[in-house]
Amino acid sequence: MASIISRASRAAARLRRAGIAIVHWFDTDYAPRGADKLRTAPDQVDWVRCIPFIILHAGCLGALWTGWSPFAVGFSVAFYFVRMFAVTGIYHRYFSHKTYSTSRVGQFLLALWGGTTVQRGPLWWAYHHRHHHQHSDEPEDAHSPHVHGFWWSHIGWITCRRNFPTDYSKVRDLAKFPELVLLNRFDTVIPILTGIAVWGLGWMLETFVPSLGTTKWQMLWWGFFVSTTALFHGTCSINSLAHLMGRRRFKTTDDSRNSLILALITLGEGWHNNHHRYQSATRNGFYWWEIDPTYYGLKLLSWTGLIWGLKPVPQSILDEGSRGGHVTSVAQKSAPTHGDFSYATLKRVVPTAAAMAVATATVAPADAPVKTGSPAVHNDLAGRPQGYSASATPTAAYPSETACG
Numbered sequence: 001m002a003s004i005i006s007r008a009s010r011a012a013a014r015l016r017r018a019g020i021a022i023v024h025w026f027d028t029d030y031a032p033r034g035a036d037k038l039r040t041a042p043d044q045v046d047w048v049r050c051i052p053f054i055i056l057h058a059g060c061l062g063a064l065w066t067g068w069s070p071f072a073v074g075f076s077v078a079f080y081f082v083r084m085f086a087v088t089g090i091y092h093r094y095f096s097h098k099t100y101s102t103s104r105v106g107q108f109l110l111a112l113w114g115g116t117t118v119q120r121g122p123l124w125w126a127y128h129h130r131h132h133h134q135h136s137d138e139p140e141d142a143h144s145p146h147v148h149g150f151w152w153s154h155i156g157w158i159t160c161r162r163n164f165p166t167d168y169s170k171v172r173d174l175a176k177f178p179e180l181v182l183l184n185r186f187d188t189v190i191p192i193l194t195g196i197a198v199w200g201l202g203w204m205l206e207t208f209v210p211s212l213g214t215t216k217w218q219m220l221w222w223g224f225f226v227s228t229t230a231l232f233h234g235t236c237s238i239n240s241l242a243h244l245m246g247r248r249r250f251k252t253t254d255d256s257r258n259s260l261i262l263a264l265i266t267l268g269e270g271w272h273n274n275h276h277r278y279q280s281a282t283r284n285g286f287y288w289w290e291i292d293p294t295y296y297g298l299k300l301l302s303w304t305g306l307i308w309g310l311k312p313v314p315q316s317i318l319d320e321g322s323r324g325g326h327v328t329s330v331a332q333k334s335a336p337t338h339g340d341f342s343y344a345t346l347k348r349v350v351p352t353a354a355a356m357a358v359a360t361a362t363v364a365p366a367d368a369p370v371k372t373g374s375p376a377v378h379n380d381l382a383g384r385p386q387g388y389s390a391s392a393t394p395t396a397a398y399p400s401e402t403a404c405g
């Protein structure tokens with residue numbers, strides 16, 4: 001009898017959790033027992049909560065059913081980069097790090113653009129990213145490949161119940177704007193509208209320009225599902241691969257790296273070691289040869305007056321990078337503090353990453369490094385002025401701008 005009651009209560013608890021997860025599809029702040037309780041949940045996949053995420057991936061199969069057309073595939077690629085710019089230039093370099101300023105209206109418009117990426121709300125994104133910088137490659141880091149392994153850092157952490165809530169106390173500078181909180185709370189609205197808009201564009205092309213051979217369903221599968229799924233994995237490559245492949249210029253306390261391939265995929269985010277060393281700069285490519293299309297785009301946007309006050313890389317950081325050359329990985333030397341991590345094992349588990357690294361001759365040197373304790377590494381984030389920056393005055397142009405073209 002007791003076991004029946006026990007089974008019934010477990011089933012009821014599962015049902016209750018599933019019900020909450022379904023409500024979360026539409027209202028991400030719904031937490032009848034408090035968000036803190038959710039944040040203490042174990043690192044397990046919440047399958048019900050992830051159904052929309054699974055549908056996003058499964059939707060790519062629709063492309064097999066409809067076939068393709070040059071316009072649909074071209075749109076898919078273009079939409080990937082337009083929204084990758086939103087991820088990197090807006091969610092990352094504005095909401096997470098405030099590396100430039102804008103007006104309140106401008107901030108809202110940027111948040112709308114960011115919403116089309118289907119990477120949840122701007123406050124959720126900024127909260128998790130700031131946490132990553134504060135605990136990079138430490139046990140608290142939600143997506144460190146050195147602590148949690150490649151797949152968990154790439155995709156697993158985002159499926160976990162504990163990582164769904166936004167801790168608004170950690171993003172007070174953003175949470176004071178109700179319009180941003182609203183977008184963050186109902187973070188599926190913009191993605192759904194985006195999908196409908198892409199489908200609608202396809203309908204218009206099919207109806208009015210049939211010579212293109214593009215249908216509304218091609219546009220939905222290619223233009224929205226394939227493009228968005230690729231965008232998701234492109235973004236996640238920074239969480240996973242950017243701490244595994246590439247070279248280290250700065251002796252940061254984490255294992256962040258610089259990679260040209262990742263920079264091309266993510267419009268400049270691949271200069272991740274640079275960024276971990278100094279997070280307040282608008283650009284991640286610190287030198288003219290480090291391609292950073294996001295920065296170029298933000299520079300163009302600044303000429304329209306929508307944004308201003310792009311923050312430069314201090315000369316002292318540039319000099320430090322020039323002096324230091326490339327430094328070795330901290331992962332191998334500090335393996336005991338990272339559980340059972342082994343770089344050689346990781347390369348076997350992630351052959352793609354290793355192959356890409358070898359192909360670009362950017363594999364980390366094998367010599368064991370010393371994990372440095374430079375206190376300055378995270379200081380610029382900790383010391384980042386909190387609060388809305390609309391009143392900030394434009395700063396001087398970036399010092400080495402002329403060298404960057």
Ligand SMILES: [Zn+2]
Pocket residue numbers: 132136238239243256272276
């Ligand atoms: Zn990182």
Ligand SMILES: [Zn+2]
Pocket residue numbers: 092096097129133275279
């Ligand atoms: Zn960052």
